[in-house]
Amino acid sequence: MSIALLGQYLVNGLMLGMMYGLVAVGFTLFFGVLDVIKFSHGDVLTVGAFTGFATYLAIQATMSVPWLQLIIVSIAAMLAMAALGALIARFLVLPLRSAPALNTLLITLMLGTVLRESVRLFFPDGSNPKPFPALLPRDAFTFGLFTLRLDSVILFIAGIAVIVAVNVVINRTKLGLAIRAVAQDGETARIMGINFTFVVLVTFAIGSALAAFAGVMNGLYYNEINFGMGLLLGVFGFSAAVVGGLGNIYGAILGGFLFAALQTIGAAALPFASAYKDVFALAVIIAIMTWRPTGLIAEKTSERV
Amino acid sequence: MSAAAPTRLPALVCAAVATVYSILFLHAESQLAVGALLAAAAAGLVLAARFGVIARTRDSIGAHPTMFDVAAVVGVLAAAIVLRQQHFAVLMMTTAMLLMVASLGLTVQFGFAGVVNFAGSAFLGIGCYTAAVVTKYTDLPPLLSLPLGGLVAALIGSILILPVLRTRGHYAALITIAFGILFKTFLEVNDTLGGPQGMQVKPIIALGWNFGRPFRVWDFAASFYFSYLLLALALLALAFVLVRRLERSWIGLSLDAIRLDETASACYGLDIARWKVFAFTLGNFLAGCAGAVYGHVLGFIAPNNFTFADSLVLVSIVLLGGIGNVWGVTVAAAFVVILPEKLQIIQEYRFAFYAVLVILILLFRPEGLLPRPLREYLPGWRAKSS
Numbered sequence: 001m002s003i004a005l006l007g008q009y010l011v012n013g014l015m016l017g018m019m020y021g022l023v024a025v026g027f028t029l030f031f032g033v034l035d036v037i038k039f040s041h042g043d044v045l046t047v048g049a050f051t052g053f054a055t056y057l058a059i060q061a062t063m064s065v066p067w068l069q070l071i072i073v074s075i076a077a078m079l080a081m082a083a084l085g086a087l088i089a090r091f092l093v094l095p096l097r098s099a100p101a102l103n104t105l106l107i108t109l110m111l112g113t114v115l116r117e118s119v120r121l122f123f124p125d126g127s128n129p130k131p132f133p134a135l136l137p138r139d140a141f142t143f144g145l146f147t148l149r150l151d152s153v154i155l156f157i158a159g160i161a162v163i164v165a166v167n168v169v170i171n172r173t174k175l176g177l178a179i180r181a182v183a184q185d186g187e188t189a190r191i192m193g194i195n196f197t198f199v200v201l202v203t204f205a206i207g208s209a210l211a212a213f214a215g216v217m218n219g220l221y222y223n224e225i226n227f228g229m230g231l232l233l234g235v236f237g238f239s240a241a242v243v244g245g246l247g248n249i250y251g252a253i254l255g256g257f258l259f260a261a262l263q264t265i266g267a268a269a270l271p272f273a274s275a276y277k278d279v280f281a282l283a284v285i286i287a288i289m290t291w292r293p294t295g296l297i298a299e300k301t302s303e304r305v
Numbered sequence: 306m307s308a309a310a311p312t313r314l315p316a317l318v319c320a321a322v323a324t325v326y327s328i329l330f331l332h333a334e335s336q337l338a339v340g341a342l343l344a345a346a347a348a349g350l351v352l353a354a355r356f357g358v359i360a361r362t363r364d365s366i367g368a369h370p371t372m373f374d375v376a377a378v379v380g381v382l383a384a385a386i387v388l389r390q391q392h393f394a395v396l397m398m399t400t401a402m403l404l405m406v407a408s409l410g411l412t413v414q415f416g417f418a419g420v421v422n423f424a425g426s427a428f429l430g431i432g433c434y435t436a437a438v439v440t441k442y443t444d445l446p447p448l449l450s451l452p453l454g455g456l457v458a459a460l461i462g463s464i465l466i467l468p469v470l471r472t473r474g475h476y477a478a479l480i481t482i483a484f485g486i487l488f489k490t491f492l493e494v495n496d497t498l499g500g501p502q503g504m505q506v507k508p509i510i511a512l513g514w515n516f517g518r519p520f521r522v523w524d525f526a527a528s529f530y531f532s533y534l535l536l537a538l539a540l541l542a543l544a545f546v547l548v549r550r551l552e553r554s555w556i557g558l559s560l561d562a563i564r565l566d567e568t569a570s571a572c573y574g575l576d577i578a579r580w581k582v583f584a585f586t587l588g589n590f591l592a593g594c595a596g597a598v599y600g601h602v603l604g605f606i607a608p609n610n611f612t613f614a615d616s617l618v619l620v621s622i623v624l625l626g627g628i629g630n631v632w633g634v635t636v637a638a639a640f641v642v643i644l645p646e647k648l649q650i651i652q653e654y655r656f657a658f659y660a661v662l663v664i665l666i667l668l669f670r671p672e673g674l675l676p677r678p679l680r681e682y683l684p685g686w687r688a689k690s691s
Contacts, residue, residue, distance in 0.1 A: 099667075111664060113614055113656055117657035235483055286487075
């Protein structure tokens, strides 16, 4: 295998890992505060990407500076999904607090279908893939045979910045303290005067905004978005969160990269190559879950957010 | 409740009304007629509930279950004979009955044993593709694809046994979701199985009888789906009897116990792993059998028939029918299959429509539209409710 190809795999794997990590952080945050899995998370990502795309179409005529467009697109997508995430928590997840866990799972699965189908049906020509605008500079550095695109570098740095920002919010602010308190013990947190509902809603908003960011990132990297993109990303993101131990932010990010690495190595090393790469990745999920049913870092001993 | 034993009449009337209504509904052409029929059904149900007709009918059916089963089969046959020349109506009835079989399979897994399976359409698809492979690559008699479809589905499902046993809750859900997507992705990239274009399934030919030809016995002529309708009805009757016998037996009791409290049932000596494996395998077998017939009926299958959304529709059927309620699931399957075909407004929106419906049910009536009745330990014995 040539160095160029290897480099390409490496860059691709890092980008995938970043996206999985961002989705996984959302799963892990939700699980931390409410002990629920929100299966519609991947589809929130899709809706976020499409919101960004719609925003781009709306401002395209009045504004021509790409980086300004990009900032507006990202902010619009993240704000809209933060609101959507809070709404989901308020009206679908919180009312089922006392119901069996299975009901939460079902309701979010069905909500995912509603979101996915809404994008397909109500976005103009939504059943076909849409070309996502290239808003980042397309320069490329060439190191011998290996080319590195500038936009990949920018996306990667932006991803790290977002993760660091989330980390700061969780670990250094009063809000983060409240989130951690609720994650540790909701009942006690309430007694200490923490507004439980508010903290849950904010957590869902943060997680969903991260998904929107990952969706825009996905669109910018592949230059294409479609209504089904969130389904696989959601499954992979959840697996990454599980592999890293649910409720643990560092674990989720680590799980994202680990998972992307496995997938990339599988695609690169297996003889029947890229056609079966998703089949391989899904089989790996099933195998890992069988081997360690609650993740590599077991659920009980894992440190909550 | 009246002291006297419930008579047979309400159950028979119920079967007759349902039959006539189904015929009218399947026959209705204009959207206006379909809408009017739906409104009539809603009004009828509200009135029936108001005047206690439903409770009396339920008691009557509960007191004479065998008679009601026979009446239901006769009703389906009567509807089929009336509509025999309308290909589309016969096809819809056949599809509905096959999905009923698959949903019964899911009921055993999900409703009885509490094993979640979000890959229902994948197991249906395994049956379909088995039928396609049997007719395309082998000289085996095509009718054999029916049991083979079930066996292959059960066999492939057994790969998932270990993962499903070792995980629970969200994690088990993730595994079956991953498997459902894996199955569809695999079909899309595998050239032997036709890739994204799919495969042709040749009709069943048994004892010189070609199921794909127009049905003709003496002067009785019917649609070319009619043979499949009879086959589907036979399969449904078998599956129904099997599942209901199972529910009433000590096996069903064990499965219920395991669903409700694993720890307690283990303390009482139930082998949890064994019964979960049993329910999971039996459910997949039923889905696979239904899938094999479904493949023959469709004549052409493609990976897009077996998406994750289709799996969720199967789960919706089980939820709409009231988890574990065998009759409820049957009614819900008919509703879910036939409604979008007749009401064109929701045809395109059906996945979203059912998803919204399930969300509303989970929010406002979590036990399902037709909750599963309490188990009757002795014939005629009723737990005092409320």
